[in-house]
Amino acid sequence: MKKIFLFHFFLLTGIISLSAQNTVSGTVTDKKGNPIPGAKVEIKGGTESTITELDGTFTLETKIPAQKVKVYYVGMQAKEQKVKPDMLIKMSDSSWWREKPDKYRWLVGVQMAVPDDADFKPSFGLMLGRVKDIGWYVKGVYSKKQSTSGSMGEGDHYWTNGESKSGYLSATGGIIVRLWSPIHLYAGAGYFDREVAWQLANGEYYKYSPDTYSGVAADFGVMLKIKRFFINAGATYGFPLDGGYDNQKRVVGNFGIGMYF
Numbered sequence: 001m002k003k004i005f006l007f008h009f010f011l012l013t014g015i016i017s018l019s020a021q022n023t024v025s026g027t028v029t030d031k032k033g034n035p036i037p038g039a040k041v042e043i044k045g046g047t048e049s050t051i052t053e054l055d056g057t058f059t060l061e062t063k064i065p066a067q068k069v070k071v072y073y074v075g076m077q078a079k080e081q082k083v084k085p086d087m088l089i090k091m092s093d094s095s096w097w098r099e100k101p102d103k104y105r106w107l108v109g110v111q112m113a114v115p116d117d118a119d120f121k122p123s124f125g126l127m128l129g130r131v132k133d134i135g136w137y138v139k140g141v142y143s144k145k146q147s148t149s150g151s152m153g154e155g156d157h158y159w160t161n162g163e164s165k166s167g168y169l170s171a172t173g174g175i176i177v178r179l180w181s182p183i184h185l186y187a188g189a190g191y192f193d194r195e196v197a198w199q200l201a202n203g204e205y206y207k208y209s210p211d212t213y214s215g216v217a218a219d220f221g222v223m224l225k226i227k228r229f230f231i232n233a234g235a236t237y238g239f240p241l242d243g244g245y246d247n248q249k250r251v252v253g254n255f256g257i258g259m260y261f
Contacts (some may be wrong), residue, residue: 024060026087028052028071036091039073044080096227100181104132107230109258113141113170115194116251117211120166127232127256129186131176137186138173139219141254146197151207159201164208168194170236170252172219184223192217192238194250215241221254232256 028039035056042049043066052058060066069089071079076091077098092098107130113123121143129137145167152158174188193214197205221234238250 022062022065024062024066024069024083024087025085026058026069026089028056028058028073028089028091030076031090031092033090036073036076039071039091041069041071044068044070096182096225098181099227101132101178104130104135106130106261107137107258108261109230109232109256111139111141111254111256113168113236114253114255115166115168116253117166120168120194123168123170123252127258129176131178131184133178135176136173137176137188138171139188139254140169140171142169143167145195146205148197148207149204151209151212152198154210158198158206160198161201163199164196165199165205166194166196168192168252170217170219170238172217172236174219176223182225184225185220186223186232186234187220189219190217191215192236192252194238213238213240215239219254225260228260230258230260232258 024043028036028041030036037052037054037056039052040049041052041058041060043060043062046062046064046066048060048062050058050060066083068080068082071089071091073091075094077094079089079091081087081089107128109127111125111127123141123143125139125141127137127139129135146165170190170192172188172190174186176184176186178184191214194212196208196211198208199205216239218237218239219234221232223230223232232255234254236252236254238252
């Protein structure tokens with residue numbers, strides 16, 4: 001009786017063990033259908049993994065039903081695929097254009113802003129952010145203002161020698177959104193301030209009020225990620241709040257280059 005009981009016990013245990021296993025099998029090839037030996041196949045969300053045979057085939061036994069597998073091979077882009085009977089997994093050559101972000105990364109870069117006025121010199125600054133598919137950034141550019149002894153309006157009459165100096169600053173921040181692997185859009189808002197100074201015949205500089213104003217800045221642009229580097233280009237629109245130049249908006253072009261960490 002005892003032997004019969006033990007026999008049924010081990011038989012039942014074996015049946016439960018076998019029924020709990022899930023077999024995942026398939027073939028890994030390149031785009032042309034050539035088998036890829038030595039590729040690593042792992043169960044996503046699990047610990048089981050194996051290596052493909054010379055003909056690209058693999059078989060995995062799992063304790064719980066698998067939903068997806070992920071395949072890795074040197075020089076090719078990692079591939080995820082839903083589990084199905086005798087699946088065929090085709091892999092593509094790896095390239096910076098197809099590479100998808102695997103985690104959040106910091107970015108920092110130098111920036112140059114070029115106002116739409118020929119009399120304005122470029123401003124320089126930094127861009128800092130953190131992004132994966134969605135992230136954030138802050139950006140600031142600055143060029144030193146000329147110290148002035150006073151101010152002059154459009155109707156004021158002063159003896160000037162035709163020389164002028166200008167200064168500009170802006171500080172903006174917002175979001176970054178990845179459109180597809182290497183291309184991102186960024187958009188934000190902040191503050192801007194610009195000033196123009198004219199030199200008088202006596203050598204002193206006076207602030208020229210009609211071209212001097214500050215207000216709200218709207219910032220947007222495109223960013224291209226190339227491996228660990230990026231380049232960006234965009235524009236900052238300034239909307240004066242202090243009555244400068246008939247409240248017209250002013251556009252400033254932005255360009256930059258930086259790195260991901």
